[in-house]
Amino acid sequence: MESKAIQEFAVVASKIWWRRNTLVFKGVFAHPKVIVQEARTTLDVLDEEISNQGDRANKICTSVEVWQAPPLAWIKLNWDSAVDKARGLVGVGVVVRNSSRKIIATLRTKKHLYPDPLLVEAFEALKMVQFGLELGLTQIIIERDSLQVINNLRRDKEGCNSTSMYVHEAKQLLGNFAKWEVSHVRRNGNSLAHLLAKDALSSYDHIVMLEDLPPCIQLG
Incomplete structure (x- = not known):
C-alpha cells in the first residue's frame, strides 16, 4: 500500500475511533458526514505540513522551560x-x-x-x-x-x-x-x-x- 493511502486510512480510522470514544464517554453522536469532512480537512493540513516542513519523524526536541503547543496537525x-x-x-x-x-x-x-x-x-x-x-x-x-x-x-x-x-x-x-x-x-x-x-x-x-x-x- 502506498504511503498516501496509508495516511488516508490512518486519518479516517482515527476519526472513526474518536467518534466512537465521544459517543461512549460523552454520549454525543457525530454524523458520518462530519467525520468525512474532518478527515478531508486533516489530510489537507497534513499535505501542507509535509510540503512545508518535510519529515519530522522521531526527532528529539530540545529542553524547554515552559509548555509549548505542538505544530499544526500534531x-x-x-x-x-x-x-x-x-x-x-x-x-x-x-x-x-x-x-x-x-x-x-x-x-x-x-x-x-x-x-x-x-x-x-x-x-x-x-x-x-x-x-x-x-x-x-x-x-x-x-x-x-x-x-x-x-x-x-x-x-x-x-x-x-x-x-x-x-x-x-x-x-x-x-x-x-x-x-x-x-x-x-x-x-x-x-x-x-x-x-x-x-x-x-x-x-x-x-x-x-x-x-x-x-x-x-x-x-x-
Missing part, C-alpha cells in the same frame, strides 16, 4: 506520576493537547506497584503510549520532565528486568503511530500532568475525560 501528550509509598500505589496522569493549546483528553489511572523510581517511570510511559493509541492519534509529541525516561525511550537496547519490559513494550507500541517525537520540558512545564497524577491516587482506578477538565485542574 498532538502533544504530557505525562507524569505520583507515588503513595504507604499504600504501594502509583498514580499516572496524562494530558493531551492540540496545536490550539486545547485540552482534548485526560487520563488518571493508578496501580499497585513497587515504588522504585525507574520502574514507575517505565510504567507511566507505557500507560501514556497506550492512551494515545486508544484515542486514535497518529502524529504525537510525547513530553515529560524526566530526562531519564526520555533517554530510555530513545535507547536501542534494553535490559531484562521489569523496568526494561515496560520500556520495550512502550517503544513497540510507538511504532503504531504514523509519526512521533520525544520532548523534554522543565518541571513547571509539566504541571498539569503532575496534578492529574496526584489526583489519580485518590480517584477511581481509571478515569478518561474527553475535552472536559477534571476538577483537579484549575486553568486561569
Whole structure:
C-alpha cells in the first residue's frame, strides 16, 4: 500500500475511533458526514505540513522551560506520576493537547506497584503510549520532565528486568503511530500532568475525560 493511502486510512480510522470514544464517554453522536469532512480537512493540513516542513519523524526536541503547543496537525501528550509509598500505589496522569493549546483528553489511572523510581517511570510511559493509541492519534509529541525516561525511550537496547519490559513494550507500541517525537520540558512545564497524577491516587482506578477538565485542574 502506498504511503498516501496509508495516511488516508490512518486519518479516517482515527476519526472513526474518536467518534466512537465521544459517543461512549460523552454520549454525543457525530454524523458520518462530519467525520468525512474532518478527515478531508486533516489530510489537507497534513499535505501542507509535509510540503512545508518535510519529515519530522522521531526527532528529539530540545529542553524547554515552559509548555509549548505542538505544530499544526500534531498532538502533544504530557505525562507524569505520583507515588503513595504507604499504600504501594502509583498514580499516572496524562494530558493531551492540540496545536490550539486545547485540552482534548485526560487520563488518571493508578496501580499497585513497587515504588522504585525507574520502574514507575517505565510504567507511566507505557500507560501514556497506550492512551494515545486508544484515542486514535497518529502524529504525537510525547513530553515529560524526566530526562531519564526520555533517554530510555530513545535507547536501542534494553535490559531484562521489569523496568526494561515496560520500556520495550512502550517503544513497540510507538511504532503504531504514523509519526512521533520525544520532548523534554522543565518541571513547571509539566504541571498539569503532575496534578492529574496526584489526583489519580485518590480517584477511581481509571478515569478518561474527553475535552472536559477534571476538577483537579484549575486553568486561569
